[in-house]
Amino acid sequence: MNERARGNSILGMWIFIATEIVFFGVLLLSYAIYRWAYPYGFAEASGHTQLLKGTLNTAVLLTSSLTMALAVREASTGRPGKAQSVWLLATAALGAAFLVIKGFEYRAEFAEHLVPGPGFVYPGPLRGQVEIFFKLYFTLTGIHAIHLTIGCLLVLWCARAARAPIEGVGLYWHFVDLVWIFLYPLIYLVKRCG
Amino acid sequence: MKSYLTDGVTVRSWLLTRDHKRIAWLYLTAATFFFFVGGTAALLFRLELLTPHADFFGADNYNKLFTIHGIIMVFFFLIPSIPGVFGNFLIPLMIGAEDVAYPRINLLSWYLYIGGGLLAMAAILLGGVDTGWTFYTPLSSIYLNTYVTLAICGIFINGFSSILTGLNFVTTIHRLRAPGLYWHRLPLFIWSMYATSVIMILGTPVIAITLLLVVAERALHLGIFDPRLGGDPLLFQHLFWAYSHPAVYIMILPSMGVVNEIIACFARKRIFGYSFVAYSSLFIAILGFLVWGHHMFVSGMSMYAGMVFSLLSYLVAVPSAIKVFNWTATLYRGRITLSTPMLYALGFIGLFTMGGLTGIMLAALPVDVHVHDTYFVIAHFHYIMVGGAVMGYLGALHFWWPKMTGRMYPDNWGRLAAAILFFGFNLTFFPQFILGYLGMPRRYHAYPPELQVWNVLSTAGASILGVGYLLPFAYLLWSLRWGARAGPNPWGATGLEWRKTSSPPPTANFEESPVVTEEAYAYE
Numbered sequence: 001m002n003e004r005a006r007g008n009s010i011l012g013m014w015i016f017i018a019t020e021i022v023f024f025g026v027l028l029l030s031y032a033i034y035r036w037a038y039p040y041g042f043a044e045a046s047g048h049t050q051l052l053k054g055t056l057n058t059a060v061l062l063t064s065s066l067t068m069a070l071a072v073r074e075a076s077t078g079r080p081g082k083a084q085s086v087w088l089l090a091t092a093a094l095g096a097a098f099l100v101i102k103g104f105e106y107r108a109e110f111a112e113h114l115v116p117g118p119g120f121v122y123p124g125p126l127r128g129q130v131e132i133f134f135k136l137y138f139t140l141t142g143i144h145a146i147h148l149t150i151g152c153l154l155v156l157w158c159a160r161a162a163r164a165p166i167e168g169v170g171l172y173w174h175f176v177d178l179v180w181i182f183l184y185p186l187i188y189l190v191k192r193c194g
Numbered sequence: 195m196k197s198y199l200t201d202g203v204t205v206r207s208w209l210l211t212r213d214h215k216r217i218a219w220l221y222l223t224a225a226t227f228f229f230f231v232g233g234t235a236a237l238l239f240r241l242e243l244l245t246p247h248a249d250f251f252g253a254d255n256y257n258k259l260f261t262i263h264g265i266i267m268v269f270f271f272l273i274p275s276i277p278g279v280f281g282n283f284l285i286p287l288m289i290g291a292e293d294v295a296y297p298r299i300n301l302l303s304w305y306l307y308i309g310g311g312l313l314a315m316a317a318i319l320l321g322g323v324d325t326g327w328t329f330y331t332p333l334s335s336i337y338l339n340t341y342v343t344l345a346i347c348g349i350f351i352n353g354f355s356s357i358l359t360g361l362n363f364v365t366t367i368h369r370l371r372a373p374g375l376y377w378h379r380l381p382l383f384i385w386s387m388y389a390t391s392v393i394m395i396l397g398t399p400v401i402a403i404t405l406l407l408v409v410a411e412r413a414l415h416l417g418i419f420d421p422r423l424g425g426d427p428l429l430f431q432h433l434f435w436a437y438s439h440p441a442v443y444i445m446i447l448p449s450m451g452v453v454n455e456i457i458a459c460f461a462r463k464r465i466f467g468y469s470f471v472a473y474s475s476l477f478i479a480i481l482g483f484l485v486w487g488h489h490m491f492v493s494g495m496s497m498y499a500g501m502v503f504s505l506l507s508y509l510v511a512v513p514s515a516i517k518v519f520n521w522t523a524t525l526y527r528g529r530i531t532l533s534t535p536m537l538y539a540l541g542f543i544g545l546f547t548m549g550g551l552t553g554i555m556l557a558a559l560p561v562d563v564h565v566h567d568t569y570f571v572i573a574h575f576h577y578i579m580v581g582g583a584v585m586g587y588l589g590a591l592h593f594w595w596p597k598m599t600g601r602m603y604p605d606n607w608g609r610l611a612a613a614i615l616f617f618g619f620n621l622t623f624f625p626q627f628i629l630g631y632l633g634m635p636r637r638y639h640a641y642p643p644e645l646q647v648w649n650v651l652s653t654a655g656a657s658i659l660g661v662g663y664l665l666p667f668a669y670l671l672w673s674l675r676w677g678a679r680a681g682p683n684p685w686g687a688t689g690l691e692w693r694k695t696s697s698p699p700p701t702a703n704f705e706e707s708p709v710v711t712e713e714a715y716a717y718e
Binding site: 007015033116117131135139 | 295296357360361362364365368369395396397398399404407410414415416417418423424425429433
């Protein structure tokens, strides 16, 4: 990949990330508005999330950002070798692990009837507010999971194709990671931090 | 050297092309199709409004017709038209590049546009949508049983086309300018396309996610706007207009850019106050994100928010007026030729000013409360979108047609069509100001009999407008075969696309890479 194409791909990815920030920003804004309107419902709902799995996932995703950064550093040496592929595969594997853990988390929530819609069951007066929390929870984490799936595919592509824009993909990966850093306290820690 | 039009003649060479000039033609074909679909819907409901009672269509079909008109015209004609056709064709030529930064993504953008457009057409053909183009919840999410989901999916997909086009243009303008082409030497069309692209990049994701939430509400009962469960429908309106107001500037800014090029060329003068005009485009793009609330003065928003939005909306008049004053100053003591493109540009200035001034009236809280959701609003935004954006689009088509095809069209027919359009447009929409002031609400198929005379005038104007649109369609097609050869620079214009390459240009745009030594408007 020549120098000009490399510069183009990095600028293009930053612009795309600007788009993505607005995209997630809308959902986070909705979250902020409803949490401000329904503080007790959100605190109560947050208490029903799977803190352990969420924390584990945060660790997994942060580690994947480390391996991604190492892969990009290997690429920047100009003579990418085996180490680059190993770091990329590790990144994709950690991303996949996140998705698997997330899947178990969804299953547990399904078993507790916390999935919004006709099957939603929640005792007590705050039912509607708790349901709104879980609507936002599933929308946000669902869209984040879609982004992460695309990220895994991009990383695998980088591992196979020598001409892939690995720095741009790296930026994307760190962005998806950062979104989760915002989601983690908003989802799991509302009640737990008082 | 082979021109880009003859470099490959198979259908495949067009549909899989990465040449920005051919992709411009793909957009032109599709946009023309959508324009006539949206226009036909408008003619049909204008026909219904000829008399005070329901004649041809009942309330339901009337609702579907104006929804088709709105969705098709806004999302599939106005927003992609000038960026897709002229942005694509001109940006690389004007900055001395071989192509845009990502040619393959450029082609993908067109397919996303077509894919989205086909879904919207499918929604129409299967039975239609009757939400209005605004998709307000809970009407769209809970109560209507029409093809809302399909239409929204079409708009969602089309949104990615918009985002990728904007991304492509910004990257291209930043990275591919010819040596010596500094920012302050750029043609003003490039400045306005840059501002437009910024809005596409930062605005479109808002509508994408918002409409996705409406689909989730319909399909998965995942409504976060559902008032039965404590959700807030007003939030939908905020999010919808947070994109859809900036989208107005996606429609008008490119036309403003076109007007600069035409006026400088046919007045044979530098654009007066170049940097004011350039930065006013960016100023409009930024302000455009801060004024959405003026669509919601009567929606139950806080009164204080209304006052702030009202004030900010007034501010948009400043950069807009800067442009109009600078164009007028450019005309002053220019050597003016009234060729077809110039007539469109002059028409633009007049009609845009009219639309802008009524916009100030609507930004005033007390006036808006009186005329909200009446034909006054309809007339106002059609002066901007049809009188402004479409006039600019047709001006661009007539100005760069010789460059795109290498052929001239008959100028007399062109001037006749421009005059018919100007007359037809005013006859259609001026009476609607009066109708609105008299209190006729929008989106109704029936009205009190005393309002009939203004409606008859408006419908008469719409049929004249229809003729005015068919005329260019006919003589431009005619010129493809029988038009005189244009030569590289028929207007004697400045700019790389006129001075440094042939008409039509070769596939690689320039025989040798241009080096720029002067500003864009070196007419004197």
